Amino acid sequence: MGKRLLILTAGMGAGHDAVAAELARRMARQDVETNVLDVLDLIPIGLGHGLRRMYGGMVRSAPWLYEGIYRAFFVSRRPPPASPLTALIASRLDARIRELPPDAVVSTFHVAAQAAGRLRDAGRLTVPSIVLVTDFAVHRMWLHAGNDRFLCPDERSARTVMERTGRPATRHAPVVGPAFRRRRGAGGALRDAAGARPGDRIVLVSAGAWGVGRVVETARRVAASGRYLPVVLCGRNERLRERVHGPALGWRDDMPALMAGAYALIDNAAGLTCREAFACGLPVISYRPIPGHGRDGAEAMARAGLSRYARTPGELVEALDGLRDDAARRAGVRRTAALFDAVPAERVIRAALG
Known part of the structure; x- marks a missing residue:
């Protein structure tokens, strides 16, 4: 049996x-x-x-x-x-x-x-x-x-x-879908969804499945720099999507394709979306995390060298600018990729099943 x-x-x-x-x-x-x-x-x-x-x-x-x-x-x-x-x-x-x-x-x-x-x-x-x-x-x-x-x-x-x-x-290695480990293509899906121009550096701003946090203000700060195009991921919160002045997307099932075209992810929850970005080789910046486990998780990721934790609008733009250094960007991607070298969770569980 x-x-x-x-x-x-x-x-x-x-x-x-x-x-x-x-x-x-x-x-x-x-x-x-x-x-x-x-x-x-x-x-x-x-x-x-x-x-x-x-x-x-x-x-x-x-x-x-x-x-x-x-x-x-x-x-x-x-x-x-x-x-x-x-x-x-x-x-x-x-x-x-x-x-x-x-x-x-x-x-x-x-x-x-x-x-x-x-x-x-x-x-x-x-x-x-x-x-x-x-x-x-x-x-x-x-x-x-x-x-x-x-x-x-x-x-x-x-x-x-x-x-x-x-x-x-x-x-254990992060438990994310296999599509996130196969980052391919030039990111046309995100560029088309955002209505972006060929030279735009697109920054994903995640509000989680429930669409929470001060992401409207975050997107406004990023856009004000004049160097990046923020695209807010509103999850299932249609009211939030209506409040965003600029590109905003609702719930999506093609996140691997969207991440393939992004320059960076700005996150506020330190949850699964960050692990999916790590699998894609997409740099993560934590900014204005939700309270409790969101803030503590952002600090823990930053301590481990997996992400940057920007505490002010100036630090946020500075962190985005820092990712234009190819050597620093590659070093960050190597650190997050190493997470997936750990033992897969399913192997430990299979052993427990006997």
Whole structure:
């Protein structure tokens, strides 16, 4: 009988779901039966959908409130508290697991990691539980010591996880779609979508799947330099797209082709879009990141030499100008390309499946 893998995610933005979907695709190629479950769907009477809307509303309209919650509950060296929400999700996850027992569980979202770790710690989950950390800055909500193993974005975060959980933690290659590793062409798709001229240096300004952050002002600053053409990626936020004075794109399924034509990516979330840019060899500049994990992730990427973190409009333009130095640009691309030399996540998971 073939092996069965349960992948836990949460629809908070698009990044966790995309990682889960790509991981499922890779495992299916190894003849592993995969099931992907959004843990927010385990919360009854639509409360999971309400949590999703509340989080999106805070990040969009009251970032100061999310910052306060993040600092109070996510950033601490103490173990995370046992919450009623985690207990509820764990209870309903236990029932799901008993209906269709997996041979291993992988969590790609921190609440999922808490629930799976809780079940594993209590002996209710009897198969390996692996946490695939999708944040560059690992906060304590990822760190339930009931889990067997952690896959981290770099060596620094892996050391932190081992120190705080006592569990094995190693870095893994970013889980991005294969199309991002095959950057080809002259970028005509982006040039056509933006209505750009042949000599324009096009800078992608990412607002994530939900279209959040002060990206309208960011695009205005970039355009004011007179040296770059900003194209705002608005995700599914059509209102944001209407507010942008210049090229703006909605949700796209051809991001590898768009990135192939870009000069740089300006990002505000330090999430999957950055990893996709790294795979394409596209330099990343963090600017005005969203609060909480976005800001901490931007700082972590900059410390690792993977990106620049511009804190002022002047630093933003200076960072863009610096990428015109071919030697510096190539050195940055080599650093980010090295991320993909790490062990693939699916190899570790396959070994856990036995």
